[in-house]
Amino acid sequence: MNIILILFPLALGLGLAGLIAFFWCLRSGQYSDLEGSGWRVLEDDDIDNSPPAAVVLPEQR
Amino acid sequence: MGAQQDLSLFVRHREGGIEGLELAVEGMRCAGCMRAIETGLKSDASVLSARVNLALKRVTVEWREGVLRPEAVIAQLAALGFKAYPFLPANQHDSEVAQEAQLLRYVGVAGFAAMNIMLLSVSVWSGNSSDINPLTRDLFHWLSALIALPTAAYAGRPFFDSALRALRAGAVNMDVPITLGVVLALGMSVVETWNHSRHAYFDGAVMLLFFLLIGRYLDQLMRRRTRDLAGNLAALKSESAIRLQPDGTTIIIPINAILPGDVVLIQPGERVAVDGVIETGRSKIDQSLITGETMPVMVETGARVHAGTMNLSGALTVIVEAAGAGTLLDEIDRLMSQAVESRSRYVHLSDRAARLYAPLVHTAALVTFLGWMAFGLPWQEALVIAITVLIITCPCALGLAIPAVQVVAASALFKNRIMLREGAALERLAEADMVVFDKTGTLTLPEPSLLNIAMIDPVLLGQIAALAAASRHPLAQAVSRAAGGPRPMAGAQEHEGQGVAALLDGDEMRLGSVAFCHAETEALAVGTSYPSASLIAWRYRDGCVVLAVGQSLRPDARTCIHDLKMRGLRLAILSGDRMEAVAPVAQMLGISEYQAGLTPGNKLRALDAWTAEGRIIGMVGDGLNDAPALVRAHVSLSPISATHLAQSASDIVFLGDSLSPVATAIIIARKARRLMLQNLWFAVLYNAFAVPLAVAGLATPLVAAAAMSGSSLIVTINALRAGRVTMIRQGGEA
Numbered sequence: 043m044n045i046i047l048i049l050f051p052l053a054l055g056l057g058l059a060g061l062i063a064f065f066w067c068l069r070s071g072q073y074s075d076l077e078g079s080g081w082r083v084l085e086d087d088d089i090d091n092s093p094p095a096a097v098v099l100p101e102q103r
Numbered sequence: 104m105g106a107q108q109d110l111s112l113f114v115r116h117r118e119g120g121i122e123g124l125e126l127a128v129e130g131m132r133c134a135g136c137m138r139a140i141e142t143g144l145k146s147d148a149s150v151l152s153a154r155v156n157l158a159l160k161r162v163t164v165e166w167r168e169g170v171l172r173p174e175a176v177i178a179q180l181a182a183l184g185f186k187a188y189p190f191l192p193a194n195q196h197d198s199e200v201a202q203e204a205q206l207l208r209y210v211g212v213a214g215f216a217a218m219n220i221m222l223l224s225v226s227v228w229s230g231n232s233s234d235i236n237p238l239t240r241d242l243f244h245w246l247s248a249l250i251a252l253p254t255a256a257y258a259g260r261p262f263f264d265s266a267l268r269a270l271r272a273g274a275v276n277m278d279v280p281i282t283l284g285v286v287l288a289l290g291m292s293v294v295e296t297w298n299h300s301r302h303a304y305f306d307g308a309v310m311l312l313f314f315l316l317i318g319r320y321l322d323q324l325m326r327r328r329t330r331d332l333a334g335n336l337a338a339l340k341s342e343s344a345i346r347l348q349p350d351g352t353t354i355i356i357p358i359n360a361i362l363p364g365d366v367v368l369i370q371p372g373e374r375v376a377v378d379g380v381i382e383t384g385r386s387k388i389d390q391s392l393i394t395g396e397t398m399p400v401m402v403e404t405g406a407r408v409h410a411g412t413m414n415l416s417g418a419l420t421v422i423v424e425a426a427g428a429g430t431l432l433d434e435i436d437r438l439m440s441q442a443v444e445s446r447s448r449y450v451h452l453s454d455r456a457a458r459l460y461a462p463l464v465h466t467a468a469l470v471t472f473l474g475w476m477a478f479g480l481p482w483q484e485a486l487v488i489a490i491t492v493l494i495i496t497c498p499c500a501l502g503l504a505i506p507a508v509q510v511v512a513a514s515a516l517f518k519n520r521i522m523l524r525e526g527a528a529l530e531r532l533a534e535a536d537m538v539v540f541d542k543t544g545t546l547t548l549p550e551p552s553l554l555n556i557a558m559i560d561p562v563l564l565g566q567i568a569a570l571a572a573a574s575r576h577p578l579a580q581a582v583s584r585a586a587g588g589p590r591p592m593a594g595a596q597e598h599e600g601q602g603v604a605a606l607l608d609g610d611e612m613r614l615g616s617v618a619f620c621h622a623e624t625e626a627l628a629v630g631t632s633y634p635s636a637s638l639i640a641w642r643y644r645d646g647c648v649v650l651a652v653g654q655s656l657r658p659d660a661r662t663c664i665h666d667l668k669m670r671g672l673r674l675a676i677l678s679g680d681r682m683e684a685v686a687p688v689a690q691m692l693g694i695s696e697y698q699a700g701l702t703p704g705n706k707l708r709a710l711d712a713w714t715a716e717g718r719i720i721g722m723v724g725d726g727l728n729d730a731p732a733l734v735r736a737h738v739s740l741s742p743i744s745a746t747h748l749a750q751s752a753s754d755i756v757f758l759g760d761s762l763s764p765v766a767t768a769i770i771i772a773r774k775a776r777r778l779m780l781q782n783l784w785f786a787v788l789y790n791a792f793a794v795p796l797a798v799a800g801l802a803t804p805l806v807a808a809a810a811m812s813g814s815s816l817i818v819t820i821n822a823l824r825a826g827r828v829t830m831i832r833q834g835g836e837a
Contacts, residue, residue: 075158
């Protein structure tokens, strides 16, 4: 039965992580335009705009 | 006229030397538009950021102070093919948004708690029917309490506050039984847990809060959305005026920035944007938006002009007066304040349900308690059963029944280019059994159009329209529009108050008044077939054409009227125009009841007479003279072209030229009301099953949870049907 004492805080912690993520979404304005965001996913200008020579390497960021 | 524009009023200054401007954009519909606008604006190096909000149809642009003028942004959007209007966010907007975010936070916390408690509860339920260790059960119950109590204290605040407010005012609203149910359920559960009992209702209480908060959030969403769209409407309508500066130069500024005492220049062919007194000039003006009368009126120095009238012939300078100073406006103001009190008496469907519901539920709980006491049960056990009655009857489905339908119906309306200014308007519109129309600008188009287009050779019309396009006169503009707005003919000269003329192959071509073109004989025939139209003529060498320009019906007016009749609505026209102009329109549409030549007061009296007969009236109007009637009617609609006052007096505003939104709105509203009532009846039915169970003491936490979530789900799914109104006809252009 001692396993419950470990599992329960774990479950609660996961739930809290979800809640905090939700608050973060809310604060960063992700709920202010529900229609536009859906379309923005499909935009690929972030690929087109960077010419092959200027590819940003991970360590440069 | 090379007047400069000044939009500095709309620019917002942020810290760090950044300036921002918010614009409402017309015609932005899809991802393509969004992309075109954002990339188009960002291609200008001085623009720091441009972000489109597609749901609100707005774009926010930011730039570093001084490098860009706001007019340049609008010009750039125009070059991209979008008409944009600067937007001044209302002050209360920010608190509105904060409130909504707070509500969403409550929903998040309640949802998190409900799920975690359910995790524990399901274990207890399954353990209860097998061999759970009582010690483990107690632990689970205490853990549930640990989550539930802070959650209720935090996320239950909207209900507790509202219930307290209602009780202090000596009233009962839906939040009173909710608060009572939640508090008692939690208190009882703590006591039960203390006594090592098998059952605790933490899950039920928190789940109840979760579902109710969703309903509350939908309600708030709906209200914010209508307010945002109303704000966009205001921006789209916000006109500008040409102000004469003391040094003699002119500048175009938004009306909001014009103060009483300013002098404004009004060109022929322009709509007057302010109320004031004419300082210099002499002109004919069309007051149809104000009085409904389509005959132009002659005005000169000293006469009063009102916003919404159309200046036809000469340039005017007008000294601006404070709004409401005109005699006509005073009269309308007085009538409106008289009319408004009828509206506030309306009681929302949900409040009516609450008034019936709360006493019933509380009596049932009390009777249960006393009944079990009389039956010989110890008072503790009787109290537990009475509290389960309160928990199970908690208006969970009721809280969702109406907001869910409203949100779905409002978005269906929006898709049909109809905007609700207030949520309850939907309920009121569904109740209407009579629709009263204004004529000018409501049944007919606000701008005049060419009536005898079928009798004119299209090639010839093209030539006439090219000459007409060179003139700013509204009648000539109507002719030009009829041919699709061709390029103006080169070298055309305007003859003030008479017409326009141009030389073509050595001969003069004229378009203007009948006398200007010597077309009196030809005009006679046309005049008899279009008695209410204004006539203008065209002459070139031997050719002569008389054009009848006047009010034409909105597209789909006939089908809309037909649809309304089919649905058993009584129809009538109340117009301020002459009988000769009203009767043909009424006949064409097949409306048998019509009155003409009415003052705003007459219109009110006509509505009152019908109301006394027991009719519930929906009024459709656009003019200043309709405003009191719009306020008095049970529900009111106006087209987007309506005057400010009429629009702010009406509950629903529809876009576009077509009249069909009126029928569509009524169809959707009726369907929505039917669904709301269905949902309420479902809630009653649910209680009819659940209450006996609870009274008998059989409502375990499992039963309560299943009943609550099941009923909420059914009500929500039923509400979704409001969006599936199969349209008989889609209005005009898509």
